[in-house]
Amino acid sequence: MRHTDDFPNRQPFRAAQSAVIPVENNRNSSLMWLILATVATLMLMVVPFASVITFPIRMFVTFIHEGSHALAALLSGYHVIRMTIHWDGSGLTLTAGQNWFVASAGYLGTMLFGVLLLYHAQRRDRVSLLLVGSGVLVLLLTILFVNGQASWLMVLPLALASMLLLGGLRMNLPMMARWGMLGAGGVLILLLSVLCIATGTLYSWVAGLSIGVSLIALGVLTKPAIGQFIVNFLAVQCCLDALSDLKTLFFLSAFTNVQSDAANMARMTGIPATIWAILWLVSGVLLLGVTLWMIFWRVPNRNVASAAR
Template identity: 35%
Template sequence: MKLNISRDARPQVRTLLIATFITLALWFIPYAEILTYPFRIFVTFIHEGGHAIAALLTGNSVASLSVAMNASGETYTTEGGLLSQIFVSSAGYLGAMAYGALLLVLIRRAVAARIVLLASAAFILVLTTIFGLWKPLSNGMWERFSLFTLIAGVVLSLGLVAIARYASARTASFFVSFLAVQCVLNALSDLKTVFFLSSPLGTSVPTDAVNMANATGIPSIFWAIIWIGIALLILSTAMRVYAVSKHGSAKQQDLPFEDPLHV
């Protein structure tokens, strides 16, 4: 289906394409993954935060949240009813995709990049201090406390605050675009991995789709396909919102690589 991009959106779309190209290029350059490692950890925090928020919204409690050095993560919550389990298990990958889509919409709607960065920093810090530190220690679950989670969460939060505080408006805007691309592409990449792991020839690895299968009795590959479809729908909706003209809204800060405006 053809997507008509409004004239005032084209410079920002080019910027997103450049951010996407940089991300994909780094994926295929040997040892270059070290450059995207902080972003990978950021996306894992968003993923696990999605589980935590979904648990709270369905009346459950969160016992702990942790992120490992290999960018995997775990969130332990109380187990509610079937619908609650479906919502909580689905909120990881779809939450990361939704967060990336939200960043795209905020960029397009001229929300200040510094505000977005500070809000993201606050979100990561809340997840780290409450669910990564206070919850496991206050419940006496020392084995679920992760020092790496604490260090990574604090460093990420400080890094986002530093960029919001000291980077130029253009650089901050491009950084938000890059975060959006990272959330979207990593969510899709993770869902692709879950799909192959859930296939009949896949290896037995614990995933959110396996949790769904255990809760519902429906094969995990079904849930992987459903999540991929919903993720693509979220992305498609965000891009359509992004492509619509924003006449009358506040002027968006020019991003790096944008064409100069001639008046």
């Protein structure tokens, strides 16, 4: 009878086998969630009144679009006057100056964010961080830019109102103290709402805070498998919304004189807005294609090859 020591290559072979299986399983799982997210997105496009379900995601995409303009303005040395989000999914970012980088950042920034989500969503151990990070990003965009440089003045009273309202819900406090905290928190919220209505930013604050808090809660509370589907769904929505908006931008640029990012680029460069819309659309398609190639061909093949060695 021979001992296993007589076969020195047996153990490395088993280790290589066990290393390949998780890579293949992870690839199959990632592909399954991506396919499900894509099918769900396409089905929602044709289902009547499905926009009610995708409405929060549309708002999220708008925040990313307008936030990309704002961040590009800061990187260019300009300050952001204000960032407004509208209930119909449109938005507007006013900056102290503009260049080609700021004008291009909206659509390309949204597409880049979408493909980054898509790429990292294939790692189940990253989905919680992606959801929490996306929520924090929306909260920061809201706090930093909705009221421009005056946005920080909203943070302290908003935090104080939240603390008072949460404190008033504690059952171990005397009833008078609870009612007092709830009343004070309610008055602060009312005053902040009046201020936001006066400045035309109430909807932007409500949308930003609700979306940000919801994404953070999903990242903390959902199981990794469900979280992976949510992040894939969010990524697919970002990518398809960006491509759909670019297609709409092309037709608007070709047949109308509507104010748009492409029209701004045309004024700055002298190149027709239609050309810019085409360039952004092609860039978006290339970004998505390269990302899908990296997910389902280059990375899995490289990992399997290294495991076999």
